[in-house]
Amino acid sequence: MQKKIAVIGGGIVGATASYYLARAGHSVSVFDSGNGQATAAAAGIICPWLSRRRNKKWYRLVSEGAAFYDQLLADLASDGFSTDAYARCGALILGQSADYIQEVHDRALERRELAPLIGSVAILKGHELEKAFPPLANTEQALRVAGGARVDGHELTKTLLQAVTHFGGTIHKETVSLAKDNDGTLSVMRLEGPQNFDAIILAAGAWLPQLLQPLGYTVDVRGQKGQLVVLQTDDRGSQNYPVIMPQGEIDLLPFGHGKTIVGASHENDKEYDLQPDASVTDPMLEQARTWLPHLKEAAIADIRIGTRAYTSDFSPFFGSVPGLQNCFAASGLGSSGLTSGPLIGYMLAELAQGRESSLPTEDYPVAAYVKSIGH
Template sequence: MRVVVIGAGIVGAAAAYELVRAGAEAVLVDAVHEGRATAAGAGIICPWTGRVADPLAVAGAGHYPGLLAALAEDGRTDVGHREVGALVLLPPDGEAAEQVRARVTARAAADPHAGEVTTVDAAEARRLFPALGHSGGSFQGTALHLSGAARLDGRRLQAALVAAAERHGLRTLSGTASLEARDGQVRGVRVAGELVSADAVVAAAGAWSPALLSPAGVHIDVVPQRGQIVHLRLPGSDTSDWPVVLPSGSGHYLLTFDDSRVVVGATREDGTGFDHRVTAGGLAEVLRHALAVAPGLADATHLETRVGFRPTSPDGQPLLGTVAPLEGLVVANGLGSGGLTAGPYAGTVAARLALGRAPEPDPAVELDLSPYDPMRFAPA
């Protein structure tokens, strides 16, 4: 069986890897658009703190241990993944803080991958993430520590998935794909004039999916949401084990990597289209929120600001499943800001659907795909 995957972000790369490991012939096509969400994403794996429960993201976090083990068997170990824990900075209002504490504790208790939840005081929080402290003022509140949270480098993981899949026979093509369909059945894709026949197609083209699918009569309601994410460096600081920092309520975050790099983000800008610019307002927003909780970053060096276009749906939920009007088409899209958390698992599910198989059950997660029906926004 041959399956074509369109889009080589984290979702498409994971789908291709699952397909070739299952023995299928797979072709991965990518247009290499500027602003792919995977290339810009921060890389936080901590789905237990949001205001709204996200079963797909929880399943995604639980999928990582097995995926990393499989990649290691294929000789791919350097994906920037480390279980560093997370600090959820509690709001100063006692009632609001208790609501956050109750929510996070309950969700963590339901998922063994979350690890242990403990309350830490300001001094311990500053010890774990020293940039929270500064001679001119420092974090004085309390925080929850989730030991199971992790961070990873999305670019490295995507490259590892593609390289490992190529080891199993994956073919990759660069260019803009167009769907080929006849009599209600996907027949393949056309890339640069070449027809690549296929029994099934996985559409994982992110925010660019409407342009891909509309000519085939498939309406996918996702739009690009611009995210600007700032990368800083603290020379001389060993940031390899610093936890992810999640201030309650703001939607912003801080995390670190091994090379004294601190990543702070992010904007959530709707209505920008594919405008791939770093803006003064976006940069100011991100740095203002970062310095408000981590004044120790004031002397950090600005390395770069990455811009990515998150694919978002009208209800904020992913689009994952088969497309009834066009047999053989599977859509995996709309993961928004949770792409690096849920993306590898969503890609794996999409691959299994393309092969006519059900997603593998996870005893820790009862995942119902019906809320993610990719055709739920289609015109009647």
């Protein structure tokens, strides 16, 4: 039975949910203002297996999220939407000491037993390292993880939304709010008035509090500003390079046609500020150029800024919103949003169709972070 479904938020979570719902024949309306998407400011490395985090539920989510890309890209291709936004190009991990590289190497081998997608793992030096990434400098050794991937979230989201419209969905670049009638019916408030849906998915990330607080909820979600810089080089072989993950915050992502992305920043004190800040991006670029000197000649093609969503314990959540019928939400993905976001979007689409999620929602409970005032 066809349902009329609203998706508020057109980032990677909302776009994936909308794609699978529209693909299944539902009438989908996507609402997004176009401002501050976390997806736009995500560096886009898919290599979650090396994390030191000990949260098993989080690790399962990101590990299965990395594997889900195969299904997502295959589904898009079967629908006629091929994209080069994603590539399993491998990852190079740089460290300040040989001990650090060895530690990450051993962790990768241990986790590969349950995550074969990691692929081959090797410490590269000398000629091997130069062959893997010719422009790389000031580095004596690096760990190569073959299963690492890169994704341009901005481009992938555009492709997903194109597929949504192909299947009859509509995209609305506008800010909306929610209203609840006396009988509990939830409506999407647009400029032309309230609109009712059979189900509503809230994929607004760091803006989830602004949607739910007027309905009497407290939401344990805060924003974190992220900036990344898109550089244009003359290196036409860049699509063959692995991504670079130095020890620290920033990453380096070579794409095709000479494009390289540097980022992203993690600015807890700026939250929802969407203005570019050279005092943050300039040091990022300076650091990037120590490893890739050819970036000194690169032109800045774009600066992307967005706001990530974090919970107080850094755990993501998704599922039904307590007290709101046929309303589903996800948030708190933090810096792993591009890794887990597509899978979570798919899970929300399943829930909105009355199906069960393959990941237990009780492991990522909405009710732990979204609470009705007075309850």
